[in-house]
Amino acid sequence: EAQVTQNPRYLITVTGKKLTVTCSQNMNHEYMSWYRQDPGLGLRQIYYSMNVEVTDKGDVPEGYKVSRKEKRNFPLILESPSPNQTSLYFCASSGLNTGELFFGEGSRLTVL
Amino acid sequence: DAKTTQPPSMDCAEGRAANLPCNHSTISGNEYVYWYRQIHSQGPQYIIHGLKNNETNEMASLIITEDRKSSTLILPHATLRDTAVYYCIVRPRERGSTLGRLYFGRGTQLTVWP
Numbered sequence: 001e002a003q004v005t006q007n008p009r010y011l012i013t014v015t016g017k018k019l020t021v022t023c024s025q026n027m028n029h030e031y032m033s034w035y036r037q038d039p040g041l042g043l044r045q046i047y048y049s050m051n052v053e054v055t056d057k058g059d060v061p062e063g064y065k066v067s068r069k070e071k072r073n074f075p076l077i078l079e080s081p082s083p084n085q086t087s088l089y090f091c092a093s094s095g096l097n098t099g100e101l102f103f104g105e106g107s108r109l110t111v112l
Numbered sequence: 113d114a115k116t117t118q119p120p121s122m123d124c125a126e127g128r129a130a131n132l133p134c135n136h137s138t139i140s141g142n143e144y145v146y147w148y149r150q151i152h153s154q155g156p157q158y159i160i161h162g163l164k165n166n167e168t169n170e171m172a173s174l175i176i177t178e179d180r181k182s183s184t185l186i187l188p189h190a191t192l193r194d195t196a197v198y199y200c201i202v203r204p205r206e207r208g209s210t211l212g213r214l215y216f217g218r219g220t221q222l223t224v225w226p
Contacts, residue, residue, distance in 0.1 A: 004155075033214065042218035043199070050212055058213060089137070090155055098129075099144060099203055103155030 001013035002027050002077065006091050006104035013081060014112050021107050022077045023091030030096045036087040037106075043090070049074055050096070081111040115139070115215050116200045121194065123223040124194075130187040132220050134200030136180040142204045145176060147185045149196040150219070154197060192223045197221050 005024045013019055025032065032043075033048035035058075044060030049068040063085055065077040078085060091104040117135040124130040136145060138221055144163050148156040160174045162183070167174045173186040187194050199219040 031212070033212070035216070039152075040218070043216035045214055045216075048212045048214075056212055060203060060217075088153055092155075099146065100158045101146075101148070101156070103157070104153050106153060108153075 002102065004058075004091055004093055004102050004104040006089070006107045008083045008107060009105065010108050012110045012112065015082055016080050019078050019081060020107075021089055021091075021109070023074045023076065023104060024072050025074075025091075025093040025102065026072065027093060027095070027102065028071065029048075029093035029102075030071070032068065032091065032093045033058070033101075034064070034066065034074070035090045035092065036085075037090065038087050046089075060100065081109075081110050085109065086111050115202050118198070118200055118217065118220045120218060121221040121223070123137060124187075124190045126224050126226050127189055128221055130190040130191060130224065132185040132187075132198050132200075132222060133182065134185070135182045136200070136202050139180050139202050140204070141143065143202040144173065144204070145180075145183050146201050146203055147172070147174065148199045148201070149194075150199070150214075151193075156175040156216075159198075165209060187222075190222075192224050192226065195224045196221060 007022045030051045034045045034046040044079045047066040048056045089107045094101045146161040147159040150156040162174045176183045197219040201214045
């Protein structure tokens with residue numbers, strides 16, 4: 001089954017404790033992207049990747065890092081999480097010539 | 113940079129057609145219009161896309177104006193399960209500088225009532 005898998009789905013952590021949210025897709029998609037969703041602000045793009053070793057900033061990249069060492073994986077790294085990064089995070093992927101985005105189920109992160 | 117504009121909310125009676133508008137007046141010639149919807153806090157789900165011709169699939173119809181500056185997503189017989197946030201975005205389907213940056217905005221909250 002074609003899918004985008006995010007882990008963890010739920011996480012409560014404390015300020016400053018590094019964490020990684022993993023994202024994996026099984027559709028051989030070149031494009032992957034991370035979004036955060038906050039009440040009243042819609043979906044905002046954090047980072048995206050056009051292919052392996054190619055990443056670029058979206059609208060709200062501050063406080064986040066990403067890497068794309070393999071085509072299927074695109075982890076989101078919070079080196080020193082802060083409470084303002086409490087949010088619902090979505091990973092998405094697509095082929096470069098198809099356009100339709102496939103989204104993961106979301107990861108709800110709470111930073112205390 | 114907002115590339116699409118949608119009303120924040122709409123409602124519709126069950127069984128009636130829901131017509132959701134989207135303005136994309138700055139759309140480029142190689143950009144398609146895509147629609148997604150998000151039910152509660154689930155991951156957004158692809159609905160339909162089009163370039164300049166009207167499109168229809170099992171979920172919805174998409175009407176794009178001749179000048180391509182706006183479009184309408186039509187759910188022909190809305191049900192309670194269609195209550196969701198609907199997002200309209202524009203995106204090229206070929207490699208290029210605009211392929212990566214995507215703007216979803218706040219979308220339109222559609223509420224279908226019994």
